[in-house]
Amino acid sequence: MTQLLEEVETGRKRAPVIEPGHSFSTVTAKISDVVLKRPLSIGWLAGVMFCFGFVNLLLLAVGYLFIKGTGIWGITIPIGWGFAIVNFVWWIGIGHAGTLISAILMLLRQTWRNSINRFAEAMTLFAVACAGLFPLIHTGRPWVAYWMFPYPNTMGVWPQFRSPLIWDVFAVSTYATTSLLFWFVGLIPDLATLRDRATNIWVKRAYGALAMGWRGSARHWSRYETAYLLLAGLATPLVLSVHTVVSFDFAVGIVPGWHTTIFPPYFVAGAIYSGFAMVLMLAIPIRSIYGLKDFITERHLENSAKVMLATGLIVGYGYAMEAFMGWYGGNRYDAFLLWNRLHGPYATWYYSLLICNIFIPQVLWIRKFRTQPVLLFLVSTVVLVGMWLERFIIVVVSLHRDFLNSSWGMYYPTKWDWFTYTGTLGLFLFCMFFFMRILPSISIFEMRTLLPESKVKAE
Amino acid sequence: MTTARSHEMNFLAPSVVRTIGTRSLVIGLIFAVLAIVGAFVRPGDFFHAYLLGFMDWLGVTLGALAFLMVRHVTGGTWGMVIQRIQIAAMRCLPLMMVLFIPILFGLPHLYIWARPLDTVADKHLREHLQEITQTYLNPHGFFIRAVIYFAIWAVLVFFLSKWSAEHDHPPMRDTSARTKQLSAPGLVIFALSIGFATIDWMMSITPGWISTMYPLIILIGELMSAMAFCIVIESILSRYEPMSTMLKPSFAHDHGKWTLAFVMVWAYFSFSQLLIMWAGNLPEEITYYYRRFNGGWGYVGLFLVVFQFAVPFCLLLSRPLKRDIRRLAFLAAWIMVMRWVDLYFMIEPNYSETFRLTWLDIVVAVAMGGLWLAFFCRNLASRPLLAAYDIHAQKVLEPVHGGH
Numbered sequence: 033m034t035q036l037l038e039e040v041e042t043g044r045k046r047a048p049v050i051e052p053g054h055s056f057s058t059v060t061a062k063i064s065d066v067v068l069k070r071p072l073s074i075g076w077l078a079g080v081m082f083c084f085g086f087v088n089l090l091l092l093a094v095g096y097l098f099i100k101g102t103g104i105w106g107i108t109i110p111i112g113w114g115f116a117i118v119n120f121v122w123w124i125g126i127g128h129a130g131t132l133i134s135a136i137l138m139l140l141r142q143t144w145r146n147s148i149n150r151f152a153e154a155m156t157l158f159a160v161a162c163a164g165l166f167p168l169i170h171t172g173r174p175w176v177a178y179w180m181f182p183y184p185n186t187m188g189v190w191p192q193f194r195s196p197l198i199w200d201v202f203a204v205s206t207y208a209t210t211s212l213l214f215w216f217v218g219l220i221p222d223l224a225t226l227r228d229r230a231t232n233i234w235v236k237r238a239y240g241a242l243a244m245g246w247r248g249s250a251r252h253w254s255r256y257e258t259a260y261l262l263l264a265g266l267a268t269p270l271v272l273s274v275h276t277v278v279s280f281d282f283a284v285g286i287v288p289g290w291h292t293t294i295f296p297p298y299f300v301a302g303a304i305y306s307g308f309a310m311v312l313m314l315a316i317p318i319r320s321i322y323g324l325k326d327f328i329t330e331r332h333l334e335n336s337a338k339v340m341l342a343t344g345l346i347v348g349y350g351y352a353m354e355a356f357m358g359w360y361g362g363n364r365y366d367a368f369l370l371w372n373r374l375h376g377p378y379a380t381w382y383y384s385l386l387i388c389n390i391f392i393p394q395v396l397w398i399r400k401f402r403t404q405p406v407l408l409f410l411v412s413t414v415v416l417v418g419m420w421l422e423r424f425i426i427v428v429v430s431l432h433r434d435f436l437n438s439s440w441g442m443y444y445p446t447k448w449d450w451f452t453y454t455g456t457l458g459l460f461l462f463c464m465f466f467f468m469r470i471l472p473s474i475s476i477f478e479m480r481t482l483l484p485e486s487k488v489k490a491e
Numbered sequence: 492m493t494t495a496r497s498h499e500m501n502f503l504a505p506s507v508v509r510t511i512g513t514r515s516l517v518i519g520l521i522f523a524v525l526a527i528v529g530a531f532v533r534p535g536d537f538f539h540a541y542l543l544g545f546m547d548w549l550g551v552t553l554g555a556l557a558f559l560m561v562r563h564v565t566g567g568t569w570g571m572v573i574q575r576i577q578i579a580a581m582r583c584l585p586l587m588m589v590l591f592i593p594i595l596f597g598l599p600h601l602y603i604w605a606r607p608l609d610t611v612a613d614k615h616l617r618e619h620l621q622e623i624t625q626t627y628l629n630p631h632g633f634f635i636r637a638v639i640y641f642a643i644w645a646v647l648v649f650f651l652s653k654w655s656a657e658h659d660h661p662p663m664r665d666t667s668a669r670t671k672q673l674s675a676p677g678l679v680i681f682a683l684s685i686g687f688a689t690i691d692w693m694m695s696i697t698p699g700w701i702s703t704m705y706p707l708i709i710l711i712g713e714l715m716s717a718m719a720f721c722i723v724i725e726s727i728l729s730r731y732e733p734m735s736t737m738l739k740p741s742f743a744h745d746h747g748k749w750t751l752a753f754v755m756v757w758a759y760f761s762f763s764q765l766l767i768m769w770a771g772n773l774p775e776e777i778t779y780y781y782r783r784f785n786g787g788w789g790y791v792g793l794f795l796v797v798f799q800f801a802v803p804f805c806l807l808l809s810r811p812l813k814r815d816i817r818r819l820a821f822l823a824a825w826i827m828v829m830r831w832v833d834l835y836f837m838i839e840p841n842y843s844e845t846f847r848l849t850w851l852d853i854v855v856a857v858a859m860g861g862l863w864l865a866f867f868c869r870n871l872a873s874r875p876l877l878a879a880y881d882i883h884a885q886k887v888l889e890p891v892h893g894g895h
Contacts, residue, residue: 272759284770291771294703296763345679353686353703360627360690361701362619363775397675 047330047403049144050482054326059483063476064222064229066322067469075321080465086458093451094169102172104448111431111443116170118423119453121278122306123163123460124204125299125419128271129307130156131211134218135267138260144335146478147327151318151467152311153215158463159310160208162456167200169452196280203277207270214263220246221256221477275303282426288369289430292357298350305343305389306419308336309412314464316409318473327474330403337402340415344393347422351390365435377442378429385425388418502875505731512868519861526858529851535842536849538597543838544856545594546693547716547831548863549587550709554717555580556648557681557710563651563667563674568886569745572737573721575877576728578655579870580720581648586866588641590859594692595634604628604698619699628695640688647677658878665882685710696841700779704764711760715753716830719823722746724871726820733876737887740814747813750823754807758800783836787846791836799829831856 054062097104107114130152137145168174180201182191191198224246227239246252279299282290312333319328358370373382392414395401401411433440467473480486530537555577562570562577570577598605603616604624611617620628650673654666686706694705725746728734768776783792803826812818839847878884 276759276763280766280770283767286771286773291767291773292703293705293764293767294707295767297704297707297760349682349686350703352683353706356687356690357701357703360623361775362623362699363701 047334049147049329049331050479051326051329054483056480056483056485059327059479060225060229060476062324062326063472063474063479064226066324067226067472068230068235070322076465076469080462083458083462083465086455087462089451090455090459093448093455094165096448097169097452098174102170104446106443106445106449108441108443110434110439110441111428113170113427113431114443115445115449115453116166117281118420118427119456120163120166120170121423121427122420123159123166123456124278125275125303125306125423126310126416127156127159127163127207127211127307128275128300128303129311130154130159131207131214131267131271132304132307133311134214135264136271138264139268143482144331146482147324147329147474148311148315148332148336149478150215150218150471150475151314151464151473153211153218154467154471154473155310155314155464156211157208157215158460158467160204160211161463162460164204164208165456166452167197196277196284199277200281203270203274207274210263210267210270214260214267217256217259217263218475219471220244221248222472222475224248225476226472271304272300275299282430287430287434288358288363288365289373289426292354294350294353298347301343301346301350302419302422305340305347306416308340308343309415309419312336312340312408312412313416316405316412318468320405322468322473324474327479333405333408334399334402337396337408337411340412341393341396344389344396344415348390351386368433369430372433373425373429376429376433378425378432381421382425382429385418385421388414389422390418392418502733502877502879504872504874504876505728505734507727507731508868508872511727512865512872515861515864515868517861519858519863519865522854522858522861526851526855529854533849533851534597535600536851537855538594538600539839539842540849540851540853540855541593541597542601542692543831543834543852544859545587545590546709546834546838547856548583548590548859550713550716550830550834551720551827551863552581552583552587553644553681553685554713554715555721556584556644556651557678557685558714558717558721559651560647560674560678560681563670564678566667566883567745568883569742569749571877571881571884571887572734572739572742573725573746574655575874576721576724576871577717578652578874579867580717582652582870583863583866584641584644584648586863588645590862591637591641595630595637598630598633602628602695602698604695605630605633616699623698628698633691636687636691640684643680643684647673647681651677655878655881656874658881658884659875661880663880663882667883682710685713693837696838697779699775702764702768702776702779704760704767708757708760708764711753711757712830712833715750715757716827718746718749718753719826719830722750722816722823723820723827726816726823728876729816737877738816740816742887743816743819744810744813747807747819750819750826751804751807751813754800754803754826758804782840782844786840786844788836788840791832791846795829795833795836799826799833803829 050059105114105116107116130149133145133152134149138149168177171177179189180191180198182193191201220243223239223243227236227243230236230239276296276299279295283292283295285291315328315332315336319325355370358366373379393411395407395411401407428443432443526537526541529540559570559574559577559581562574594601603611604620608617608620608624611620626632651670654670657666658664689706689709693709694701722743725734725738725743729738765780768780771777782788803822806812806822812822835848835852839852877887
């Protein structure tokens, strides 16, 4: 799959992956100065404080939850999953873009990924952290969450290995570990650069300790390359497996709206869809605020938009097939599910979902919407809202009316549901703000490999 | 330099293509006579075998079309060297249209919904059929929809083939923007059309049984068939000019990687469908697998797991194998055989509870394959093997640098 996406050979001139006029030293300076030289700005502080407010809201919501229990949420029977699972799936989906960009695009030799992989990986870690929180607190007794791991115990209690919920425990924890390792290993050469460039002795020591003695010798590089490639190989199946397992949480059940065989690839596509939307929502402001437009060029925006369009169409295919089969199969519960989505009490949500996820993103067929940052930012926002609505429709609308009318119900999220959700949004952005200031948000050494000077001819 | 080089070279297909074409035609005709005899002697078996053979060879045709569009959208030199093979394969679509006609005459043999409803013993099924035959599953609808599917594919084949032919004459041109503009929406329409065609032609054999994954399994199978077929043909051609110059180990490597990816995705889709249905264990769904696990069919399923997934997967992990076109071609030929087994496993158990393989299953597939190959060889020989005046084709002719 050499040059799979790389050589998109159109007649028109395409934006480069790095603007001309840069040398090794300017690339290094431009990226590391954001961390080492740029003074604290009011904007950054205001942003951090704003997000910190939401972090506190999250702490409040979770603290109160620990005191009172999950009854403070809107979950009821039959809708026992509610916001917690909606948000879990949404966040974990967002995390997928990071691994896709860093591992799969690397194996496909997509060099354009070099300027967005670092912060996409950071985004993955923070998103997975936010995601992991939800099932944990949804268990009701998070202090005994370790029961989910199989360990020999005097109670003789083991997890139910046939339940996808347990597979989730393994899938998500493996994913978090691998992503963290991948991110950290990728950072080592850049941490050493920061160590070498820092003037303050304490800053130097801090980065020095994290750089783990990196000197940039040929032997270091050779081992580094092997380790990175191996980690990429390990991370690749995870892109598919994690959201596949998440989809099994639903699909192995027999509730109409959950039990459909297309769910695994459809969930994976949806995850990448929302993940790229988040990447764009972060990349667009970052490149303009920190003056990194030379490195995150129009080409990156356009390629990411294309990935979004393609995965969005796969999601649309999933909707179409599900709706058609609901009618064609002749199962009255499936048919009712379709009717209920279109005409039931949550119909507005469903129509909003279709508008956000299917109709509006079609503007990405037009080149202007792929390259114009403001327009692309807006489309990405719409997609993220749409993907959240999709999970809401799957979780809530499928559960609220299933086989027996006597067990129908309605779901109304409480303020605590909203506090927890917006709190995780705050936590995510809070972490991103710090990441931007203390670590190089673009991989310095990988950017250097894109420069003409680094293209050494063999002959 | 390379431009001059492309002008000097002769890219016409070697004479072996015509030889293969003639021999395939002879084999195809002999088996076709046998098949026609079978059609009169055992019409039921004949039509089951016919659908199987048709879906198998349609897969190569449409897989080539889809793969060509993927290449147009994503770019990449790996596709240039097999582009004309893909085009020759997709230009077999007119043959597949003609071969579709007998299916229209065999509808009652193939589909329960095309028979008189009072012959259906199962009450629930009869009720379902009474509804669905009114609106969707009836011979008229089946015919009209088939016309629509073929029309969509024909339009795509026509333009992509025509535009590629323009590169056989000077001046040197770059039409990638135009092909891309057709291929991107083309892929979307293709995915939908093949999805609905699969529902009509295969899934409707058991009305009431549904799987949203099923069309995707067929789609990925078609891509796999087409890739495997291209590898086999490029391997044969690589003994002669111009393919011996064009085909570099790195291209074979990429084709091998694609095959590996398809093998994995096929397994992923198939296993997901199985797991979800097994876990749900609903009577209207699990019957599909219940049949396929019992009555001897289970061995065919196991055979597929081992020889369509496990063995090709392990072998394709090897880098030397992927770079050696001769060895890769053996594996690709095997995968093509397994594609037939997979379709056999999807189609035949619907008609028989116990394992059943008739001579017609093989005869019809060979007859169709012979005719298809003859048509393919005629297509392949009618144009040069490389679009010499396509600006992107020049990379194929660049000498190999270093060991890579």
